[in-house]
Amino acid sequence: MSPRSRISLGAALAALALTACTTTSGGVTDTAGPEGGPVPVKLQLQWFTQAQFAGYYAAVEQGYYADAGLDVTILEGGTDIVPQTVLAQGQADFAIAWVPKALASREQGAGITDVAQVFQRSGTRQVSFKDRNITTAADLKGKKVGNWGFGNEFELFAGMTKAGIDPGKDVTLVQQQFDMQALLNGDIDAAQAMNYNEYAQVLEAVNPDTGKLYTPDDFSTISWEDEGTAMYQDAIWANTEKLSSDAAYQDTTVKFVEASLRGWAYCRDEAEACRDIVVAKGSKLGASHQLWQMNEVNRLIWPAEGGAGMIDQAAWDQTVSIAQDTRNAEGQTVLTKAPEGEAFTNEYVSQALENLKDDGVDVTGESYSPETVTLAEGGA
Amino acid sequence: MVRLRSVLYGGAALAVILLLWEGYKLVGSPQGWSVNEVRLLPRADDSSMPHVWTVAERFTQPEISAEGSSSVLVAVLRAAWFSFRISLAGWLGGVLVGVALAVLMQRFRTARDALLPYVVISQTVPLVAIAPVVVGWGGQLAVLGQPWQPWMSVAVISGYLAFFPVAVGMLRGLDSPGPAQIALMQAYAASWWQTLVRLRLPASVGHLVPALRLAAAASVIGTIVAEISTGTRGGIGRLIIEYAQAATGDPARPWTAIAGAAALGLVVAALVSALDLALARFNPAGA
Numbered sequence: 129m130s131p132r133s134r135i136s137l138g139a140a141l142a143a144l145a146l147t148a149c150t151t152t153s154g155g156v157t158d159t160a161g162p163e164g165g166p167v168p169v170k171l172q173l174q175w176f177t178q179a180q181f182a183g184y185y186a187a188v189e190q191g192y193y194a195d196a197g198l199d200v201t202i203l204e205g206g207t208d209i210v211p212q213t214v215l216a217q218g219q220a221d222f223a224i225a226w227v228p229k230a231l232a233s234r235e236q237g238a239g240i241t242d243v244a245q246v247f248q249r250s251g252t253r254q255v256s257f258k259d260r261n262i263t264t265a266a267d268l269k270g271k272k273v274g275n276w277g278f279g280n281e282f283e284l285f286a287g288m289t290k291a292g293i294d295p296g297k298d299v300t301l302v303q304q305q306f307d308m309q310a311l312l313n314g315d316i317d318a319a320q321a322m323n324y325n326e327y328a329q330v331l332e333a334v335n336p337d338t339g340k341l342y343t344p345d346d347f348s349t350i351s352w353e354d355e356g357t358a359m360y361q362d363a364i365w366a367n368t369e370k371l372s373s374d375a376a377y378q379d380t381t382v383k384f385v386e387a388s389l390r391g392w393a394y395c396r397d398e399a400e401a402c403r404d405i406v407v408a409k410g411s412k413l414g415a416s417h418q419l420w421q422m423n424e425v426n427r428l429i430w431p432a433e434g435g436a437g438m439i440d441q442a443a444w445d446q447t448v449s450i451a452q453d454t455r456n457a458e459g460q461t462v463l464t465k466a467p468e469g470e471a472f473t474n475e476y477v478s479q480a481l482e483n484l485k486d487d488g489v490d491v492t493g494e495s496y497s498p499e500t501v502t503l504a505e506g507g508a
Numbered sequence: 509m510v511r512l513r514s515v516l517y518g519g520a521a522l523a524v525i526l527l528l529w530e531g532y533k534l535v536g537s538p539q540g541w542s543v544n545e546v547r548l549l550p551r552a553d554d555s556s557m558p559h560v561w562t563v564a565e566r567f568t569q570p571e572i573s574a575e576g577s578s579s580v581l582v583a584v585l586r587a588a589w590f591s592f593r594i595s596l597a598g599w600l601g602g603v604l605v606g607v608a609l610a611v612l613m614q615r616f617r618t619a620r621d622a623l624l625p626y627v628v629i630s631q632t633v634p635l636v637a638i639a640p641v642v643v644g645w646g647g648q649l650a651v652l653g654q655p656w657q658p659w660m661s662v663a664v665i666s667g668y669l670a671f672f673p674v675a676v677g678m679l680r681g682l683d684s685p686g687p688a689q690i691a692l693m694q695a696y697a698a699s700w701w702q703t704l705v706r707l708r709l710p711a712s713v714g715h716l717v718p719a720l721r722l723a724a725a726a727s728v729i730g731t732i733v734a735e736i737s738t739g740t741r742g743g744i745g746r747l748i749i750e751y752a753q754a755a756t757g758d759p760a761r762p763w764t765a766i767a768g769a770a771a772l773g774l775v776v777a778a779l780v781s782a783l784d785l786a787l788a789r790f791n792p793a794g795a
Contacts, residue, residue: 208640313539
């Protein structure tokens with residue numbers, strides 16, 4: 129064979145290799161679904177499997193999605209996976225994301241809409257040892273203040289600003305790691321913590337002075353709900369364009385929200401069963417940690433005065449105004465202007481709640497009372 | 509004999525590392541050592557640096573308290589095996605692409621001028637920028653009718669890191685025959701293909717072997733980082749993050765996964781050494 133024919137052989141092989149890779153139609157669902165079969169739906173989470181997402185796993189395990197005619201696949205997150213971007217690029221049908229971060233992506237052009245505000249309250253706390261006497265945002269002045277950055281720090285910064293502290297000058301900001309050791313060994317005076325995760329980690333550690341686990345009595349916590357700078361967190365986001373043009377997707381959205389809220393109602397009433405579902409799904413966090421997380425997450429959802437998932441205009445406005453006005457350590461705000469277009473809608477969650485009420489599901493959880501969870505060492 | 513000695517030295521090096529660890533714990537300050545708030549030496553307390561035997565003991569305990577939970581050792585081995593297979597796929601892909609690129613660049617001057625700068629630039633793009641793009645594209649692809657699997661994204665990223673040393677090393681190797689050798693092939697009226705097979709490929713082995721080692725290291729690192737980045741379940745990278753989340757109350761746990769990652773690196777290095785021996789017959793000079 130001459131060199132030339134060899135080259136054309138190589139080109140033919142390369143072409144063959146390329147055609148072996150075919151694109152699937154848009155990556156995700158044609159919302160119509162196969163004839164008569166369930167509609168395939170992909171849900172992108174923010175992080176690995178844990179009780180923070182128990183309602184969705186419960187809706188899969190309990191068959192709520194299947195009953196609604198949906199075949200839901202749950203995609204776990206990773207350190208560099210941005211759920212709202214995955215959604216906007218069309219590789220998922222719905223995504224779970226914090227409202228301020230999702231709004232920031234929206235400002236960058238992501239066409240997404242908040243269709244259900246699952247977490248009605250913020251779970252972010254600032255935790256410190258009791259002897260540091262840090263019980264309000266104003267007490268942070270002059271202290272070493274831990275924060276995660278990457279857009280997770282704005283409630284803290286808004287709280288400090290509101291208390292008359294300049295976060296850039298009056299405190300020493302410390303970048304926090306995944307764990308809470310910096311708080312325990314004194315590198316940080318007040319550490320950022322989610323009440324359903326990092327705060328539990330602290331209570332699972334052994335206090336070297338007593339040889340026993342730390343207790344809530346050892347710590348002070350600042351809640352941004354109490355300080356008035358809380359922002360909306362986990363919400364279900366949908367594709368704005370498909371919401372406005374695709375009747376089948378609108379229908380799927382109502383069904384998805386409805387079945388998800390049914391899952392969350394189940395987890396409210398059966399926290400231990402939901403803990404078991406999450407552990408069975410391969411979470412590497414221990415069982416007592418997951419039960420704590422389930423319980424604390426329930427407290428962020430229930431009771432829901434206006435019905436689970438409903439977006440409250442006042443709380444939404446507070447989130448947006450903090451996102452527009454609060455400057456972080458680099459002097460940036462989350463948003464440069466008010467969100468344009470349909471950033472949120474109660475249209476679908478209202479329908480979902482009506483359907484659930486007709487079915488006799490308690491969607492406000494007025495009688496909900498949290499359990500007392502005992503944590504084991506290391507969360508085991 | 510040589511192999512026995514290298515195993516002994518390897519074991520001794522491991523023992524020295526463990527002794528240094530425990531030695532530092534003995535003499536180091538539990539608070540570490542800082543100058544002007546800048547930490548120069550790490551803390552030596554049990555939560556920052558757990559004892560070697562605490563970590564060893566942690567391996568034998570169940571991973572989580574749920575019923576039927578396997579021991580940490582089993583979990584770490586399973587994850588390392590998962591990551592090993594992805595690394596292997598990434599390494600093979602990277603080597604194939606690297607060799608193909610090198611041959612192409614050796615054959616066509618234009619290809620060399622056009623490709624080589626981009627081959628170099630490709631390695632300056634941070635992995636955290638590539639990972640979401642690969643996952644995004646992968647989600648829309650199907651290979652031979654099979655849907656794209658998350659591990660394939662990780663293998664692609666691993667291969668992306670692995671092809672570079674191979675492409676550059678192989679090109680150097682293909683270029684290495686001297687003018688006299690080339691002239692001889694021309695005197696035989698050898699075709700480009702014959703010159704490649706009989707002269708350039710054998711001559712490149714000395715350059716290829718170190719490149720394969722670098723590629724192996726790069727593919728393991730690429731796999732672990734990509735697993736963390738994309739959150740792909742099953743591998744040692746994700747296990748490190750998951751265990752690190754529990755570090756506050758269970759400081760020995762993340763070290764078990766880190767030890768697993770180190771062991772994975774050692775195993776891959778040993779395998780490449782074996783490959784080195786297999787290729788030695790093409791490379792009597794032992795470059």
